[in-house]
Amino acid sequence: MGKGDSSISDEEWERFLRESEAGAPSAPEEPSARARMVTRRLREQSGQPQGWRTHQPAKSRKGKAWYVVGLLVLVALIVVAVAPDRVTGWFGGDDGGGKTPLAAESERPNQPPATQAAAQQPTLREPFRGSPAVRWADGTAGIDVPAARATGWMTKKQVERTLEKSRDFLAASSLDPGVLAGQRPTEAIALINPRQRDVRDYVKAAFVTPTRENDPLLLFSRFPKAKIKLVGDVVKTRGRMTYREGERGAVEVTTDVTYVYPVTRAEQGSDEVVRTIARREVVMSWDDPAKVITEPGTFSLVSYKVDSTNGGCDTVTGYFVPTFRAERPAAGEGPEVDPYDRSTSMEERMRDADDGKCGTATRE
Numbered sequence: 001m002g003k004g005d006s007s008i009s010d011e012e013w014e015r016f017l018r019e020s021e022a023g024a025p026s027a028p029e030e031p032s033a034r035a036r037m038v039t040r041r042l043r044e045q046s047g048q049p050q051g052w053r054t055h056q057p058a059k060s061r062k063g064k065a066w067y068v069v070g071l072l073v074l075v076a077l078i079v080v081a082v083a084p085d086r087v088t089g090w091f092g093g094d095d096g097g098g099k100t101p102l103a104a105e106s107e108r109p110n111q112p113p114a115t116q117a118a119a120q121q122p123t124l125r126e127p128f129r130g131s132p133a134v135r136w137a138d139g140t141a142g143i144d145v146p147a148a149r150a151t152g153w154m155t156k157k158q159v160e161r162t163l164e165k166s167r168d169f170l171a172a173s174s175l176d177p178g179v180l181a182g183q184r185p186t187e188a189i190a191l192i193n194p195r196q197r198d199v200r201d202y203v204k205a206a207f208v209t210p211t212r213e214n215d216p217l218l219l220f221s222r223f224p225k226a227k228i229k230l231v232g233d234v235v236k237t238r239g240r241m242t243y244r245e246g247e248r249g250a251v252e253v254t255t256d257v258t259y260v261y262p263v264t265r266a267e268q269g270s271d272e273v274v275r276t277i278a279r280r281e282v283v284m285s286w287d288d289p290a291k292v293i294t295e296p297g298t299f300s301l302v303s304y305k306v307d308s309t310n311g312g313c314d315t316v317t318g319y320f321v322p323t324f325r326a327e328r329p330a331a332g333e334g335p336e337v338d339p340y341d342r343s344t345s346m347e348e349r350m351r352d353a354d355d356g357k358c359g360t361a362t363r364e
Contacts, residue, residue: 028289028290028291028292028293029248029291029292029293030195030196030197030292030293031193031195031196031285031287031292031293031294031300100135101135101136101137102135102136102137102238104137104142104144104240105144105238105239105240105342106144106146106240107240108342108343108345109342109343110343111343112338112340112341112342112343113132113340113341114132115363121273122231122262122273122274122275122364123271123273124231124264124271124273127231127232127234127262127273127275128236128260128262128275130364131236131260131275131340131363131364132340133236133238133260133275133340134236136236136237136238136260137236137237137238138234138235138236138237139171139175139234139235139237140167140170140171140175140237141237142236142237142238142239142257143167143170143237143239143240143241143255143257144239144240144241145163145164145167145241146163146240146241146242146243148160148163151243151244151245151251152245152246152249152250152251152288153249153250153251153288153290153291154251154286159243159251162243162251162253162286163241163243163253165191165297165299166241166253166255166284166286166299167241168191169188169191169282169284169299170255170257170282172185172187172188172191173185173188173219173220173221174220174221174235174257174259174278174280175221175235175237175259176188177230177233179220179221179222180221180222180223180230180235180261181222181223181225181229181230182222182223182224182225182319184207185219185220188219188220189203190298191297191298191299192298192299192300192301193287193294193295193298193299193300193301194295194298195293195294195295195300196300196301199300199301202214206218206318207318210316210317210318211316212316215316215318216318216319217278217306217308217311217318217319217320218304218305218306219280219282219304219306221259221261221278221320222318222319222320223261223263223276223319223320223321223322224317224319224321225266226266227265227266227321228263228264228265228266228319228320228321228322229263229264229265229266230261230262230263231262231263231264231273232262235259235260235261236259236260237257237258237259237260238257238258238342239255239256239257239258239342240255240256240257241253241254241255241256242254246285246302247285248287248288248291248292249288249291250285250286250287250288250292250300251285251286252283252284252285252286252302253283253284253286253299254281254282254283254284255280255281255282255283255284256279256280256281256342256346257279257280258277258278258279258339258340258342259277259278259279259280260275260276260277261275261276261277261278261320262274262275263275263276263322265324272324272325274310274322274323274324274325274364275310275322275364276308276309276310276311276320276322277308277309277310277339277340277361277364278306278307278308278309278311278320279306279307279308279339279342279346279349280304280305280306281303281304281305281346282301282303282304282305283301283302283303283304284299284300284301284302285299285300285301285302286299287299287300305346305350307337307346307349307350308320308339309337309339309361309364310322310323310361310364335360336360336361336362337349337360337361337362338361338362338363339361339363339364340363
């Protein structure tokens with residue numbers, strides 16, 4: 001994983017070809033075309049979100065006051081341990097105005113975040129108002145990074161560095177201000193193994209002639225600078241990274257992160273704020289250079305998916321193109337989706353990704 005030359009010498013490449021033809025077991029392999037490109041973008045609607053059932057504690061009897069108090073304390077401690085988000089809601093934290101940050105998401109939650117009692121519209125001063133993201137962390141701070149351990153061909157220290165570089169890719173692809181404003185994600189692309197031919201072709205096509213199959217939004221977040229601008233300099237995130245030993249001893253890192261982008265029209269004086277929400281799952285294979293043809297400090301893409309709301313649905317432009325409230329149709333054809341719900345896997349979320357219908361987001 002250390003620094004080194006950015007390309008393999010002709011002598012090494014010729015040796016690789018000779019040994020490959022001879023069937024030498026020690027010959028490194030060029031990474032296969034493993035990238036799976038799936039996209040689903042749901043047009044956001046203005047429908048009211050469904051509320052959650054509220055908790056109403058039973059009335060106590062006077063003759064057993066201390067017993068009841070003790071019982072309630074015990075129940076409260078259990079609920080805090082099992083569902084801390086709900087407890088916050090009892091004290092007004094789920095109305096979109098709570099400021100207490102959530103603990104990191106070290107594992108998949110078992111339910112969606114609570115819905116605020118009354119919808120509150122975002123403003124230029126409070127772009128996350130009325131949203132569960134108001135309690136999410138800013139930028140990379142919202143991405144949980146697990147403890148490192150020796151895995152595959154890497155030592156503990158190397159794995160630690162690999163996790164850092166994986167997070168660097170997420171920052172460069174989905175959080176960098178220049179990239180969000182439509183610039184080419186040069187730093188992010190530099191971390192992808194250039195020997196992976198199918199991905200190289202995808203990147204080349206995506207920024208010239210984007211299509212549904214070659215869409216930059218599969219990996220990168222971009223907005224058309226002439227039409228849309230971000231509100232403030234904060235993107236809220238929530239997600240986590242996991243890793244395991246992959247093929248040929250590689251360290252395979254899976255990232256699953258939801259990004260919340262508050263935006264407004266680029267025109268002077270615009271004050272309506274809407275949010276584009278994108279959930280991405282990117283699986284990276286940090287390959288052993290003794291077994292796979294790769295460049296130092298780069299990873300091979302195993303798969304990448306995106307599911308977004310209020311980013312545009314009918315056309316592929318290579319940019320998120322959010323709609324504002326007056327522009328939205330009365331109803332969508334696809335199923336309703338809660339963009340803040342991280343209790344389901346991306347595999348489940350993407351199951352009907354290619355139905356061609358624009359769905360409805362239950363909240364913004």
